[in-house]
Amino acid sequence: MEVAAWAGRAGSRLRNGAWRIALAAVTATVAWVLAQYLLGQPTPIFAPIAAVVCLTDDPGTRGRRALRLLAGVCAGVAVGELATRVTGSGWLQVGMAVAAGMVVVVLGSINSLTLLQSGIAALLVVGLASPQTGWTRLLSAVIGGVLALVVSQVLASPSPVRMLVSAARDALAVPASALAEVAAALREGSASRAGDAVTTLRDGPELLATFLDTSETAASLAATTVRGRRERARVTALRDRLAGIEYVHASTVLLARAAAETLSAGASVPARLTDGVAELAAAVQALAADPSASDPRVEEPGGPRPIHEVAEELARTRPGGLADRDAQLAAQLHLLALDVAALVDPAPART
Template identity: 35%
Template sequence: MVAAGRRGRGGGAAARADDTAHTGPSATVVRLRNRAVATLGDRLRRVHAIGVLALQAGLAAALAWLLAHEVLHVAQPVFAPISAVSTLAASVGQRLRRTVELIIGVTVGVSVGDLLLAVIGTGWWQLALIVALAILVVLFLTASAAVVLQAGATAVLIATLSPSVGHLEIPRFVGALVGGGVALLVTAVLLPLNPLRVLNRAARPALDLLSTQLDATAGALAEGDAGPARTALTELRQNKDELRAFIEATQGAREASTLSPVHWRERHGPVARYAQAAEPIDRAMRNTGTLIRRAVSLIEDGEPVPKPMPEAVADLAEAVRLLQRQFAVGHEPRQAREQALRAVGRAGHAYREGVGFSGAVVVAQVRTTVSDLLVATGLTQDVANRLVRRAFGELGRSADTNPDG
């Protein structure tokens, strides 16, 4: 029996080993294939997102070379396409500034390099002195890393190549002007970015994060389960990348709508509204963090949760979604305002039904977050506060007969 048992166990182990030999590699292949598909999808999305940048860079480099070589007759116009690509490599919204920095850096590098070469000549220690002095002069004028890089690189070129290549400073300076100017021409006129699309792509993750965590918190309050709210709080705290991308996109959208004649009409309309929303949305996310933290305490402490309270939080999540959708199509976000004020009305009714300490804070944070969202829709802070106070009182009192506020 024992032997049989051992043989049985041994046979089972052998069978498992045999199964592993047959299924293990295929399972590994499946996992690798799934990972490769996921990676391929990520790569394709990345290419799609920056495909326009690649086209802009290629076009700008070609035009800069043609202009410098064929029109201005620069013999070796290598600096022009380099300057064009360098300008386009800057973040969207920083390209005009990058062009100015490029020209300043080249000017300082050329000036310092030419001056010192005439006085101290060439050599390894002269190179060190020229580069160090060029960087120090730039640091005195500005703290921009881009200017420092351009000044140092130009000083190196002047100190090392000027003895063998005459008048190097002229093509270097012309290259900076031509490359930067062509890069701006490409982004503003030939292949302009759509500022609303730039904003939508950057704002969507931040607003999705906010609405999703508010929905999770509303569910946690309705079910009396603090777990989803704790998870929502953790997720919301990891929002720095989304907010930074959104803020950078507002700069890019302003630049695109200012430089591009195609989008001039949008700079005082949808783009301006959308761009001005970044700061109040940042505040709304921070106030939502306090709301969720207090919702966790409310549930854990066993405080009363009036039915309108989770409904108010769910209404707030819907207001964020409406804000995103209406901004995306360039519409005045009136529906988002109405939905946000509906959330305040339900919060007022919850307060009158009776809440504990943490519940009162949740209600207060609903009011504060709605005020932030109203400012994000383009209202002034005073008007937003007045509408919130009115909705909290009037809609709260009428909630029995009109649940929609």
């Protein structure tokens, strides 16, 4: 069982990283060929290294990574060349050049990649003691870094809208499934089924964290890539509208627990609360199926009521006149309806 679980996780990681691996491999090959042709080097190792280093990060950080790498290389080569001409080469000069290259970088940044590249560049220039080594490495790294910039920011930049919608779909699928389970539990009076809904929600935090990370990546892509700039207005609108997904998760957890406690106590839940949960579950399922549409049901003639109508009506649910446990369930339904309404129209405040 443990081997099967590990294999499943390994397969998932491989699927997630396959595109990144292929992109880095192809770009490294092209960088090698370009550096051979442009610089006349038989083994231009630094060009593919720069390309791989720049392209192994998440899409939203590749551009900054390439710029940091180039900044570190330039600082290290400049310090190394100066040190070679002034002090010559040797074990002491190597250490001094590495330290000096990193000090120059620290004056403007403490980014680990920039520091690393400046130290390595200075080390190679002084350690190999060849006047051409540093500048050749610089040009080779520039070729790899610039190529990585072109690939990541222009040729192979992902769609931030598609990334955001996909992550939102996965994040909404969990509360949608759990709410359907809660509605069925209330209809059947099954406390165990309500408990199953609570168990289903344990997968929610991981998917929610992925969505939040993807939202930040989408914003970065919209600001730094050619494709992202074309989608910037839509990315901003989607991020504003879908920001409340975490509230939907939290409210669904509270509602599922309230339902489980109510049913465990043997209470009879009013039909209007059961129907409300079922209708809200269907609304969240519709949003999970198409997060890019603010209200997927609006364009369905003769279909279920639009989500905003359902959410706004259920947001008026009040616990007055209900037994204690039913009142708690009604209060949680009210909060969840407010959160779902905010996913359709983010303008109203959550109260």
